[in-house]
Amino acid sequence: MIGIYGGTFDPVHFGHLRPALDVHEGIGLEQVRFIPCGQPPHRQQPVASAEQRLAMVSLAVSEQPGFVVDDREISRGGTSYMVDTLASLKQEKPDKKFCLILGMDAFIEFEQWKRWQDILQMVSLVVTHRPNADFDSEKTSHALNEYLVNHRQDDIDAFLDASAGNILFYPVTQLDISSTMVRNCIRDGKNIRYLLPQVVTDYIRHNRIYQ
Numbered sequence: 001m002i003g004i005y006g007g008t009f010d011p012v013h014f015g016h017l018r019p020a021l022d023v024h025e026g027i028g029l030e031q032v033r034f035i036p037c038g039q040p041p042h043r044q045q046p047v048a049s050a051e052q053r054l055a056m057v058s059l060a061v062s063e064q065p066g067f068v069v070d071d072r073e074i075s076r077g078g079t080s081y082m083v084d085t086l087a088s089l090k091q092e093k094p095d096k097k098f099c100l101i102l103g104m105d106a107f108i109e110f111e112q113w114k115r116w117q118d119i120l121q122m123v124s125l126v127v128t129h130r131p132n133a134d135f136d137s138e139k140t141s142h143a144l145n146e147y148l149v150n151h152r153q154d155d156i157d158a159f160l161d162a163s164a165g166n167i168l169f170y171p172v173t174q175l176d177i178s179s180t181m182v183r184n185c186i187r188d189g190k191n192i193r194y195l196l197p198q199v200v201t202d203y204i205r206h207n208r209i210y211q
Helices: 014-028 050-061 072-076 082-092 104-108 116-122 142-151 156-161 179-187 198-207
Strands: 002-007 031-036 067-069 098-103 124-129 167-171
Touching: 002 014, 002 082, 014 031, 014 067, 014 098, 014 124, 014 156, 014 167, 031 050, 031 072, 050 067, 050 072, 050 198, 072 082, 082 098, 082 116, 098 104, 104 124, 142 167
Parallel strands: 002 031, 002 098, 031 067, 098 124, 124 167
Antiparallel strands: none
16 A cells, blocks of 8 residues: 655655654555645645755655655646545556545545545545544544544554555654744744754755745
């Protein structure tokens, strides 16, 4: 199974990378494909250019086996919708199974995603969360809770065997780091060491991003 990890990555940091590694190794995924968003539909446009964000992710994952960068959303142009991205991946690799890796905050809003039911027909979901902090059904919609009744899967082997449609809640190392925090630190002249890989820090400084 291949994991799909989308985001603006503006910039990519350890709060993205460590949970992805936890899922990759803990579930036993073939690979995790990082897909930088071209134009996000539900949030402000990124500060760094698409090319800069793609370069930063490429630098961040270059030495981790099983981590791959996929530029299809940036290359496609226009507003980036995950349903379109997954459809293109399924067409490109019809013999592969895919799971979409989401944080709990993104999952709570999943019903607002374009054609979310179609996404679940193509892939399964891995929802990452803090250890000992399980899902709170009061934060999600009735439709999503109804779906969970029949499609939540707690057994990893059974999750990997299914072709699509299952939802696995998986505890990961969650670091209290955000891209906004990193950008604000740079703007304010604060040290960003240990928040993101040094190669990404060097790239940001060389290209004077976020200043």
